[in-house]
Amino acid sequence: MIPARILAFILVLALLALPAIVPPFFVTLMSHIGISTLVVLGLVLLTGIGGMMSFGQAAFVGIAAYTTGWLTTALGWSPWLGLVFALALTAASALAIGAITLRLGGHFLPLSTIAWGLSIYYLFGNLEPLGRHSGLLNIPPIALGPISFMSQTAMYYLIWVVALLAMAFSLNLLDSREGRALRLLRGGTHLMGSVGMDIFGTRLRVFLIAGIFAGLAGWLYAHMTRFISPAPFEVKVSIEYLLMAMTGGASQVVGAALGASVIVLIKNWLQDLLPHLTNNPAQLEQVAFALMLILILRFARSGLMPLILKLVRRSPHPVRPEAGELPKRQLPMHGAPVLEVDTVERRFGGLTAVNKVSFDVRAGEIVGLIGPNGAGKSTMFNLITRTLSVSSGTVRFMGQDTSRLSQRDIAALGCARTFQHVKLRQGMTLIDNVVAGTYLRTDAGYIRSGLRLDRAEEERARLEAYRRLEQVGLSERAYDLAGDLPLGQQRVLEIARALALDPVLLILDEPAAGLRKKEKDALAELLNKLRGEGLTILIVEHDMDFVMNLVDRLVVMVFGQKLREGDPATIRRDPAVQEAYLGGLA
Amino acid sequence: MTWDIMLILLVDGLSTGAIYLLAGLGFVLVFSVTRVIFIPSGDIAAFAALTLAAFQSRMIPGSIWLVAGMAVLACLAECTTLLRNGAARQVPRAIFFYAVLPLIPCGVGLAIASHDVPEALRIATTIGLILPMGVLIDRLTLRPLADASTLILFIVAIAVHFLIAGIGLIAFGPEGVRTTPILDGMVPLPGDILIPAQQVLMMVVALLLSLVFYLFFGRSITGKALRATASNRVGARLMGIRPERAAAAAYLIASALAAVVGILIAPITTMYYDSGFMIGLKASVGAIIGGMASYPITAIGSVFIGILESWASFVASDYKEIIIFSVVIPVLIWRSFAVHRDSDEEIEELA
Numbered sequence: 008m009i010p011a012r013i014l015a016f017i018l019v020l021a022l023l024a025l026p027a028i029v030p031p032f033f034v035t036l037m038s039h040i041g042i043s044t045l046v047v048l049g050l051v052l053l054t055g056i057g058g059m060m061s062f063g064q065a066a067f068v069g070i071a072a073y074t075t076g077w078l079t080t081a082l083g084w085s086p087w088l089g090l091v092f093a094l095a096l097t098a099a100s101a102l103a104i105g106a107i108t109l110r111l112g113g114h115f116l117p118l119s120t121i122a123w124g125l126s127i128y129y130l131f132g133n134l135e136p137l138g139r140h141s142g143l144l145n146i147p148p149i150a151l152g153p154i155s156f157m158s159q160t161a162m163y164y165l166i167w168v169v170a171l172l173a174m175a176f177s178l179n180l181l182d183s184r185e186g187r188a189l190r191l192l193r194g195g196t197h198l199m200g201s202v203g204m205d206i207f208g209t210r211l212r213v214f215l216i217a218g219i220f221a222g223l224a225g226w227l228y229a230h231m232t233r234f235i236s237p238a239p240f241e242v243k244v245s246i247e248y249l250l251m252a253m254t255g256g257a258s259q260v261v262g263a264a265l266g267a268s269v270i271v272l273i274k275n276w277l278q279d280l281l282p283h284l285t286n287n288p289a290q291l292e293q294v295a296f297a298l299m300l301i302l303i304l305r306f307a308r309s310g311l312m313p314l315i316l317k318l319v320r321r322s323p324h325p326v327r328p329e330a331g332e333l334p335k336r337q338l339p340m341h342g343a344p345v346l347e348v349d350t351v352e353r354r355f356g357g358l359t360a361v362n363k364v365s366f367d368v369r370a371g372e373i374v375g376l377i378g379p380n381g382a383g384k385s386t387m388f389n390l391i392t393r394t395l396s397v398s399s400g401t402v403r404f405m406g407q408d409t410s411r412l413s414q415r416d417i418a419a420l421g422c423a424r425t426f427q428h429v430k431l432r433q434g435m436t437l438i439d440n441v442v443a444g445t446y447l448r449t450d451a452g453y454i455r456s457g458l459r460l461d462r463a464e465e466e467r468a469r470l471e472a473y474r475r476l477e478q479v480g481l482s483e484r485a486y487d488l489a490g491d492l493p494l495g496q497q498r499v500l501e502i503a504r505a506l507a508l509d510p511v512l513l514i515l516d517e518p519a520a521g522l523r524k525k526e527k528d529a530l531a532e533l534l535n536k537l538r539g540e541g542l543t544i545l546i547v548e549h550d551m552d553f554v555m556n557l558v559d560r561l562v563v564m565v566f567g568q569k570l571r572e573g574d575p576a577t578i579r580r581d582p583a584v585q586e587a588y589l590g591g592l593a
Numbered sequence: 594m595t596w597d598i599m600l601i602l603l604v605d606g607l608s609t610g611a612i613y614l615l616a617g618l619g620f621v622l623v624f625s626v627t628r629v630i631f632i633p634s635g636d637i638a639a640f641a642a643l644t645l646a647a648f649q650s651r652m653i654p655g656s657i658w659l660v661a662g663m664a665v666l667a668c669l670a671e672c673t674t675l676l677r678n679g680a681a682r683q684v685p686r687a688i689f690f691y692a693v694l695p696l697i698p699c700g701v702g703l704a705i706a707s708h709d710v711p712e713a714l715r716i717a718t719t720i721g722l723i724l725p726m727g728v729l730i731d732r733l734t735l736r737p738l739a740d741a742s743t744l745i746l747f748i749v750a751i752a753v754h755f756l757i758a759g760i761g762l763i764a765f766g767p768e769g770v771r772t773t774p775i776l777d778g779m780v781p782l783p784g785d786i787l788i789p790a791q792q793v794l795m796m797v798v799a800l801l802l803s804l805v806f807y808l809f810f811g812r813s814i815t816g817k818a819l820r821a822t823a824s825n826r827v828g829a830r831l832m833g834i835r836p837e838r839a840a841a842a843a844y845l846i847a848s849a850l851a852a853v854v855g856i857l858i859a860p861i862t863t864m865y866y867d868s869g870f871m872i873g874l875k876a877s878v879g880a881i882i883g884g885m886a887s888y889p890i891t892a893i894g895s896v897f898i899g900i901l902e903s904w905a906s907f908v909a910s911d912y913k914e915i916i917i918f919s920v921v922i923p924v925l926i927w928r929s930f931a932v933h934r935d936s937d938e939e940i941e942e943l944a
Contacts (some may be wrong), residue, residue: 075750114743115925122921287762294759300752
């Protein structure tokens with residue numbers, strides 16, 4: 008086991024020394040690897056982590072390469088101006104395409120990437136100023152004052168400096184506030200909304216970053232090879248980038264470099280070997296790569312990185328008690344109205360799931376919303392958390408009408424929730440899952456995070472998360488993976504994440520479902536403790552026994568309507584409630 | 594643009610649209626049963642054209658070796674799976690379906706290749722050779738991943754296209770082919786316009802097959818089983834419909850449609866080993882317009898794409914592909930809103 012920092016240091020030294028040791032041909036090969044690494048890095052963020060698929064990254068490389076290629080040849084501008092315009096045009100294309108297509112769900116998004124990937128590729132081949140299929144010749148080399156990047160070695164250093172900086176940026180980003188939003192993208196819209204993250208914004212920004220990395224690669228490529236034609240920007244090449252990402256390990260930043268190295272080297276080896284065997288080396292190479300991609304997807308979906316990660320020791324990020332506190336919210340006075348549900352109705356077509364229900368929840372109390380199956384409890388829950396809209400009536404939270412607010416806005420006002428079917432990132436540690444809850448209380452953006460200027464705030468957020476884990480009794484396991492916890496404790500972990508929002512109101516969706524007796528008792532005890540600390544809690548629950556000894560008040564729903572409201576003892580004796588639950592004894 | 598030209602473009606567009614319609618029906622069928630966007634069906638269509646062309650020039654088509662090779666591999670894969678699951682009794686059946694059946698048209702193909710046989714027999718043998726391709730490709734590449742996310746299935750489908758297109762070059766060589774038209778001659782239209790009979794044939798066949806498709810899904814038990822699997826896999830399984838069989842039926846039908854596409858298009862367009870990708874992609878645009886779910890809207894979408902293509906090649910032939918693929922984006926957005934408006938929940942994707 009080698010510490011990660013030392014391994015990284017050795018690798019960087021090796022990269023520095025390489026041109027002195029290996030033949031020039033290999034230096035050029037390494038430059039190609041560096042350029043591919045940049046593109047693949049974007050795919051790692053976009054696909055591996057963000058769960059979005061793009062078959063159009065090669066087209067972004069092309070946009071940048073052609074921009075700088077045309078500006079430096081036709082207009083004779085400096086490559087540095089070429090860089091500015093290449094990046095600007097790539098970023099603008101990424102924003103435009105992203106804004107249109109990133110709302111697409113499921114397989115529609117990857118299909119659209121093929122469509123625009125192909126369109127852009129055909130555009131290169133058909134525009135007269137871009138030299139059509141014969142491309143652009145004599146692109147000048149980059150120069151920085153007296154230093155010229157004409158030689159392959161100089162270009163090699165430039166490329167790898169950019170690639171390593173991009174990798175460092177990505178690693179920093181993933182270990183930050185926005186990086187967590189990125190990691191949560193696969194967890195679904197409700198999870199992100201519940202901690203106040205902006206799903207579309209996050210998707211768009213990571214798409215932009217992936218586009219900019221591809222743009223950098225395109226600029227470097229154009230000035231390294233000094234000649235461009237449409238071929239390297241085809242959809243087929245995008246698939247090669249995807250293969251590189253999958254080979255390295257699609258969700259690993261360092262895997263980008265690993266995958267790019269392996270595939271570029273194999274490609275080079277094939278290009279030496281195949282012409283001896285066949286008249287159609289290019290197609291055979293295509294067969295080999297396609298086969299590799301299929302086999303990797305079938306047998307080794309996490310790629311090669313896990314093998315390397317086994318050799319590396321990474322020290323966990325300890326929490327520092329001196330980090331300081333995140334800002335805290337002023338809780339409302341005990342007894343002040345927190346949530347007011349006023350003659351709320353929700354219809355689905357002809358079915359009225361919630362029919363003119365009114366109740367309220369006041370600061371510092373625990374209210375239970377109960378009812379038999381099909382009573383409309385879950386619909387009510389969704390109306391309060393704004394995952395559904397009311398058909399008529401109003402829900403007021405902290406005095407504000409919520410009908411125009413989003414899930415995020417509700418979270419920002421201090422309404423935190425848990426899920427009936429636990430939504431945790433199973434592959435992230437407990438503490439990382441909880442830090443996600445501090446999203447709205449922190450504000451480091453992409454640049455600050457990527458440049459590592461967010462550490463003070465990040466330390467505070469981690470300390471806060473650790474405190475919330477302590478509060479619910481899970482701090483012992485802070486650095487374990489969430490997926491390793493039993494269901495009962497996963498529920499508790501969700502509560503810790505909700506507490507990290509510093510909420511006024513905590514809404515729990517059937518928290519006792521699937522729990523054993525002991526786990527239920529422990530959960531009830533925790534909720535009791537939280538009430539003691541001034542939190543307001545609304546429990547939507549099916550299990551009468553669980554809520555009976557816990558809540559201050561019960562609201563009983565049956566067939567979409569409110570049947571009764573009152574203290575647990577009265578409700579328990581109420582014949583109408585008994586009938587609703589037991590189906591009538593008479 | 595004069596009326597004559599418009600009419601010619603319209604006929605041209607309708608016949609191209611007929612091709613996309615047939616392929617598009619296959620897309621929708623396979624997608625609704627297996628959640629796979631079966632891009633390689635375009636390649637299968639191209640292989641059908643190349644196979645028929647080889648027969649017409651008295652050569653042994655490469656597809657014989659391709660199908661035979663895939664059949665042996667698929668049979669081995671299936672038998673291994675069966676033995677591993679302790680279902681040795683089903684092995685003979687697997688050998689019959691995965692090896693013996695596909696090898697029959699291979700044998701017929703070898704027998705007739707160098708002889709002067711009726712055109713109908715050549716076409717029948719070509720369809721026989723193409724039929725098993727979808728099933729075999731599925732068994733070898735996609736089925737082992739049947740439980741993966743749509744995202745992964747999609748990447749695999751794209752990879753399979755590049756795989757079999759590459760193999761197609763080895764099997765068929767790089768030359769482009771045109772087959773002799775099934776129907777020769779011209780059909781006069783009002784206004785002294787003549788259109789090739791082959792184009793009329795394309796439209797008629799597309800119409801007839803759509804009708805068969807409609808009747809098959811509305812009336813037959815297999816059709817109903819496929820519809821059931823498409824709407825609810827678990828429910829269909831509980832009703833005794835095996836998803837694997839439904840998938841095999843879907844691939845079989847899609848391959849048959851692709852074979853017809855290839856045979857119809859080869860007399861009017863030069864086909865290469867890799868021509869299938871574009872046919873597949875454009876037909877998938879039609880299927881996307883149908884939301885990968887609705888057969889009638891797919892039909893309308895395919896015809897629209899066909900007409901758009903013939904119009905685009907007339908006004909801006911260099912930008913034809915760009916125009917067609919740019920149409921996808923607004924369509925996708927419209928579709929995405931239509932499909933996703935009510936579902937709040939994202940599916941957890943795993944890669």
